[in-house]
Amino acid sequence: MDQAAKNQPEASTDNGSKREITKLQNRQAILEAAAEVFAEVGVGAASIREIVRRTDLASGTFYNYFTSKEDVFQALLDESALSMRPELKAERLAATSIESFIEGCFRVFFDYLVSDQAMFAVLRRNSGALRVRMHTPQMLVAFEELEEDIERAIGQxxxxxxxxxxLTSALIGVAFEVGDxxxxxxxPDPREAARFATALTLGGVKALPLKKTSVAKT
Amino acid sequence: MDQAAKNQPEASTDNGSKREITKLQNRQAILEAAAEVFAEVGVGAASIREIVRRTDLASGTFYNYFTSKEDVFQALLDESALSMRPELKAERLAATSIESFIEGCFRVFFDYLVSDQAMFAVLRRNSGALRVRMHTPQMLVAFEELEEDIERAIGQxxxxxxxxxxLTSALIGVAFEVGDxxxxxxxPDPREAARFATALTLGGVKALPLKKTSVAKT
Amino acid sequence: MDQAAKNQPEASTDNGSKREITKLQNRQAILEAAAEVFAEVGVGAASIREIVRRTDLASGTFYNYFTSKEDVFQALLDESALSMRPELKAERLAATSIESFIEGCFRVFFDYLVSDQAMFAVLRRNSGALRVRMHTPQMLVAFEELEEDIERAIGQxxxxxxxxxxLTSALIGVAFEVGDxxxxxxxPDPREAARFATALTLGGVKALPLKKTSVAKT
Amino acid sequence: MDQAAKNQPEASTDNGSKREITKLQNRQAILEAAAEVFAEVGVGAASIREIVRRTDLASGTFYNYFTSKEDVFQALLDESALSMRPELKAERLAATSIESFIEGCFRVFFDYLVSDQAMFAVLRRNSGALRVRMHTPQMLVAFEELEEDIERAIGQxxxxxxxxxxLTSALIGVAFEVGDxxxxxxxPDPREAARFATALTLGGVKALPLKKTSVAKT
DNA sequence: CATGAATGAGGGTTCATTCAT
DNA sequence: CATGAATGAACCCTCATTCAT
Incomplete structure (x- = not known):
């Protein structure tokens, strides 16, 4: 949501007024509380009340910022996942070989996971018997672009x-599970993970290098 | 409760009496309705009422069979996923090489998916912006055994x-996404998918064979 | 479940047949379970289901013996309290003085309490913040007769x-609370309690004898 | 929550605003409805829905004020019975003899009953076969203090x-039943009742004064 | 008679949403 | 804009009662 677009007539100070700051803080508070709740019980079982409860705000205030929990959820996705897109594109452009291209994609993805673990927790619930994964539209788009690149590489x-x-599916699967x-x-060492994933998918198990360093495991 | 009193002619209360048949049917009806609802809105957002509503049973009847929606869900998993376990074990025992072993695992999994698509639909929701994947405990167990086998292979x-x-994570990821x-x-051709997944993970992209047949895509 | 017994329409043996014995046992089981439940949660909050649950019987069987929980409760009162009546009357007839008369009444009542504590537990619930006392109609009747006797004594x-x-109210109150x-x-020594209650009400605190023996208190 | 922002003209949130008035009225409405229901069917059999039904509030509103029927009940007790405590204490301090002390206690209790009959109705149900009495914790505490005083008097x-x-039990019993x-x-004349109860317990039946006035009875 | 599953009413509670303050 | 009480739908669950077996 582009706040700037709200430019109303008589020059309401849109920049640093105390009012505007509070509004941003409120919005952020809701987003954070929502991320918590979503991570704990899932989007389906989450309730607006519970989100607001983890906030200093009154229940009615929620509706000044969002219209539903799905709305908040979408905002969470937008804020978070969109940030990955430009880097993926840059990586793609910079790649000089299929290896560097695929490894670059993996690395951007793993970097993103590690740098935004809180957000990823939302997409990764362990409730009872289940482990749930969510593919956000942004991720799907990112991987669709990957698919196109692969097809181009095949053509060449x-x-x-x-x-x-x-293949695309397999790469996504590897990315998600290894990322998890x-x-x-x-x-966590995103670089190592990217190397592993690239080697596996490009060279196969048999060509994987020997492990040199022991890695901390959970 | 006088057990002795049950001595009536042809076999007593437990096999084919009308009551027992109805009970099985009701249980099945609930399971099916639940699978539907779970697939549509997810376990979190599902409500017992909605499940019962898709049944011609009364609301209270649900509790003669299950105690909560989680209970039904577990029953769904048990009924469905558990059936995969014996075959996985058989495959493992029959394997003569690492290739046949891994391919066998993939094939059993893909066969299972194809033969029980309805169940898998529950685990694979596409609601709005999201694609959700669930790892059932059974699947995890299956792949954990695989992990042990891999470690043994490394040891040898x-x-x-x-x-x-x-590696285990990657295999699971490939299995899920390719399965999807x-x-x-x-x-759907589970055999082809198993061959693909095996070749990818064992030999890497570069060693993958050329495609011979074009496959219908969605 | 005595299936065999169904075969005899005419001439149901009413005395010692296995059927009749079972019926009495069932009835008794329900009464005892009900006494338990009433004592724990009170008649208002008690449920037939809970009563039947503490029994080996099926839920439907309850209705072969009683029609409601109030019905069971009445049966409990009848069984128990009625037994006190004849003794009270005997005591009254045997009394030669006002002292012996009042003391006799108290003693019958306290004897009854001690000998039938289980029943009295029903009438004496300690749930949360409350101590509840119930006056059964039988008790009221008993004390009303007492009132008549007192009026006669005044007349004479x-x-x-x-x-x-x-005065009657006070005697009832003393009886209940001291009984409790x-x-x-x-x-518990009903005789001592009766002596105390009689001395108090007839002679007043100041005339009460010194305590000779120390008494165990809760 | 920005407290400062609330600085509007005539006094802020806590005293006489329309909102606060409504809240008090609603709370009172619930309390009164609850007293009615409790008096009719007892606390155990009372239902929150029935309480709310006698109110023009919505069902959910109940939970803005109380958390359970026990909670309302406790509020009823607190509002009502606690008010007796200070007077009891005052009476005790003012007493110059054992007679005036005990009579004072009785009088405070009877005054309280008469002035708050509605509340006492809650504690005094006549439903079907039963007459129920409840001893609130406050009453018990009050009489326990009396017990201490008595022990001190004995010591002296x-x-x-x-x-x-x-003795304490007997006094409680007399208070309750005579009060009833x-x-x-x-x-009702609390003073007369207090005189009677004191004379009975201190002097015994034989020392009771002759009745002078005939009293209307139910 | 005993059984126990089915029924659906009804009670407890939470929730999304509105709106006067 | 923020507040938070009111609303009533809807959910979860238990219950009394019936009735085919």
Missing amino acids: GLLPDIDTDF RLLRRQS | GLLPDIDTDF RLLRRQS | GLLPDIDTDF RLLRRQS | GLLPDIDTDF RLLRRQS
Whole structure:
């Protein structure tokens, strides 16, 4: 939501007025509380009341900022996942080989996970018997662009003519699950994870290098 | 309760009496309705009332069979996923090489997905902006056994000394995402998917064979 | 479940047949379970389900014996309190003085309490902040007869012309509360309690004898 | 919550604003409805819904004021019975003899009953076969203090060394039952009742004065 | 008669949402 | 804008009672 767009007639100080600051703080408070609740009970079971309860705000105030919990959730996704897009694109442009290209994608993704663990917790609930993963639209879009790149690489003969559908899915799957494991380590190393994922998918298990360093596991 | 009194002619209370049949039918009706609701709105947002509503039972009847929606959900998992376990074990025992072993695992999993798509729909919700994946405990157990096997293979020098943590995660990720894609195809071929996943993870992208047949995509 | 018994329409053996015995046992089981439940949560909050649950019987069976929880409760009162009536009357007839008469009444009442503590527990609930006392109709009737006797004694000049209304109430109150205390003692002595209550009401505090023996208190 | 922002003209949030008035009225409405229901069916059988139904409030509103029916009940007790405590204490301090002391206690209690009959109705249900009495914690505490005073009097030789346990119980019993009778009279006279109860317990039946006035009875 | 599953009314409680202050 | 009480729908669950077996 572009706050700037709200420019109303008579020059309401839109920049640093105390009012505007409070508004941003309130909005942020709701977003953070919502992230907590979503992470704890899932979006489906979350309630607006519970979100507001973890805030200093009154229940009615919620509706000055959002219209529903889905609305907050979308805002959370937008704020968080969108930030990954430009870097992915940059990585793609900078890549000089298929290896560096794929490894770059993995790395951006893992960096993003590690730097925004709080947000990822929302997408990664362990409730009772279940582990839940959510693919945000942004992620899907990112990986769709990857798919296009792969198809281009195949067209240019850089890659064998494989099932791109399956391949993209497999890459996403590897990214998510390895990313999840990564987050549970005590000192997560996105670079190492990216190297692993790239080596696995490009070279296969048999070509994977020997482990040199022991890694902390949960 | 006088047990002796049950001595009536042809076999007593437990097998084919009308009562017992009705009970099984009711239980099944609840399970099916629950699978529907879970698939539509997720376990978190599902309500017992909604489940019962899709049944011709009275609301209170639900509690003659289950104690909560989580209980139904667990029953769904048990009924469905548990059936995969014996086959996984058989596959493991029959394997003569690391290739056949891993491919066997993938195949059992994909077969299971295809043969029980309804159940998998519960675990695979596309609601609004999200795609949700659930890892059932059974699946985790299955893949944990796989992890042990991998570690044993490493110990015997059959595989390089890689990060088994990451590897297992990656295998699970591939299985899930490729499985998901598989289910969206018009004539899903579990065998082909298993071959793909095995080749990818064992041999890497570069060693993947050329596609021979074009496959219908969604 | 005595299935066999169904076969005999005419000439149901009414005395010692297995059927009749079972019926009595069932009835008794319900009464005892009900006494328990009433004692724990009170008649108002008690539920038939809970009563039946403490029984080996099926829920429907309850209705072969009683029609409601109030019905069971009435049966409990009848069984228990009615037994006190004849003794009270006997005591009254045997009394040769006002002292022996009042003391006799108290003693019958306290004897009854001690010998039937389980029943009295029903009438004496301690739930949360409350101590509840119930006056059964039988008790009221018993004390109303007492009132008549007192009025007669006044008419004959054996007692001063006091407020019989208040006096009867006071006697009932003393009986109930002293009885309650009595029941909480480790070795309750109805005779001592009766002596105390009689001395108090007839002679007043100042005329009460010195305590000779120390009494166990809760 | 910005407290400063509330600085509007005539006094802020806590005293006479329309909101605050309504809140008090609603709370009172619930309390009164609850007293009615409790008096009719008892606390155990009372339902929150029935309480709210006798109010023009919505069902959910109840929970803005209380958390359970027990909570309302406790509020009723607190509002009502606690008010008796200070007067009891005053009476005790002012007493110059054992007679005036005990009579004072009785009088405060009877005054309280008469002046708050509605509240006492809650504690005094006649439903079907039963008459129920409740001893609130406040009353028990009040009488326990009395017990201490009695023990002190015995220590000082002002009273014979009697069973204080029984004596306190007896006093409570007399207070309750005589109080109950008192309330059913058309023009209840707490002073007369207190005199009667004191004379009975201190002097015994035989020492009771002759009745001078006939009293209306129910 | 005993059984125990089915029924649906009803009670407890939470919730999203509104709106006077 | 913020507040937070009121609202009533809807949820969870238990219950009394019936009735086919």
